[in-house]
Amino acid sequence: MSERYSRVGRPRPTGSRADLRAWYAVRITALALFVLALAHFSMTHFVFDPADQTAEWIAQTRWNSVALRFLDWSMLVAVIIHAFLGMRTVAQDYVPARIRTVALFVLYLLAAGLLFIGTTVVLTLPLK
Amino acid sequence: MARSTAPLPPRRTLKDYLAYRGGEGMVAWAFHRISGVAVWAFVLLHVLDIYFVGGNPQAYNELLKIYASPAGRMMETLLGAALFYHALNGMRIVVMDFxxxxxxxxxxxxxxxxxxxxxIGIPGAYIILKPIWEVVR
Known part of the structure; x- marks a missing residue:
């Protein structure tokens, strides 16, 4: 049996196929987010000041092209996969077994809800 | 039921925790998990606040004032620290996993x-916090 923890982090799962897929998905999205999320944070905090980024500015400048919206939507998808699979690991570690199924269901529901809300705003905000 | 006669473990003080010698791997793991949960919590808030850009622009602009306030900038600096540590240590984990x-x-x-x-973080924090000094001056 493989160790649950190692100095590396969580070792590659050997039993469940779902755990193995989640393990790979977390790492692949991590690579994407290293670029996308850090670029997003730099853009919103270093290139532009938060005080200037009003709703109008987002509609007219930041999201004035389909390509920029697609980039941010890709980040949304990657961040939801990465963050919620990470929280799945946390839930598996700390949530008692008798309520774990319910907790994971709530977590997945929340992920689907956030993806829906984020996708809605990216698709419905008029292009200026 | 009979009470256990086993001696209680010694009570730990803050000094004991500070003197903890779990090793770099353990501390790196703990920071990674804490920063990950913190960033996850912000993602929940951020997707909702971005929804207001289309749904209620005035509410978004009001929220923006909180983000741009001194307290908001302090929180954003902490968020940036959590995000940056999680990203860098995450790359360390991916490199060692593969x-x-x-x-x-x-x-x-x-x-x-x-x-x-x-x-990278100190200059970054300076850029985010700089408007606070400008207001104070």
Whole structure:
């Protein structure tokens, strides 16, 4: 049996196929987010000041092209996969077994809800 | 039921926790998990606040005032620190997961994480916090 923890982090799962897929998905999205999320944070905090980024500015400048919206939507998808699979690991570690199924269901529901809300705003905000 | 006669473990003080010698791997793991949960919590808030850009622009602009306030900038600096540590240490984990031979150098890699964290993070924090000094001046 493989160790649950190692100095590396969580070792590659050997039993469940779902755990193995989640393990790979977390790492692949991590690579994407290293670029996308850090670029997003730099853009919103270093290139532009938060005080200037009003709703109008987002509609007219930041999201004035389909390509920029697609980039941010890709980040949304990657961040939801990465963050919620990470929280799945946390839930598996700390949530008692008798309520774990319910907790994971709530977590997945929340992920689907956030993806829906984020996708809605990216698709419905008029292009200026 | 009979009470256990086993002696209670000694009560731990803050000093004991500070003197903890779990090793770099354990501390790196704990920071990674804490920063990950913190960023996850912000993602929940951020997707909802972006929804207001289309749904209620005035409410978004009001919220923006909180983000741009001194307290908001402090929180954003902490968010940036959590995000940056999680990203750098995450790369350390990915590198060691896919090239296990590098696990032997996990302490060195963790130190590189901290060098990059402070070398890039301090100027970054200055840029975010700078408007506070300008207001004070």
């Amino acid at each position: 090239w296990p031979a590098l696990t032997a150098y996990h302490r060195t890699l963790w130190r590189i994480v901290w060098v990059l964290f402070f070398a």
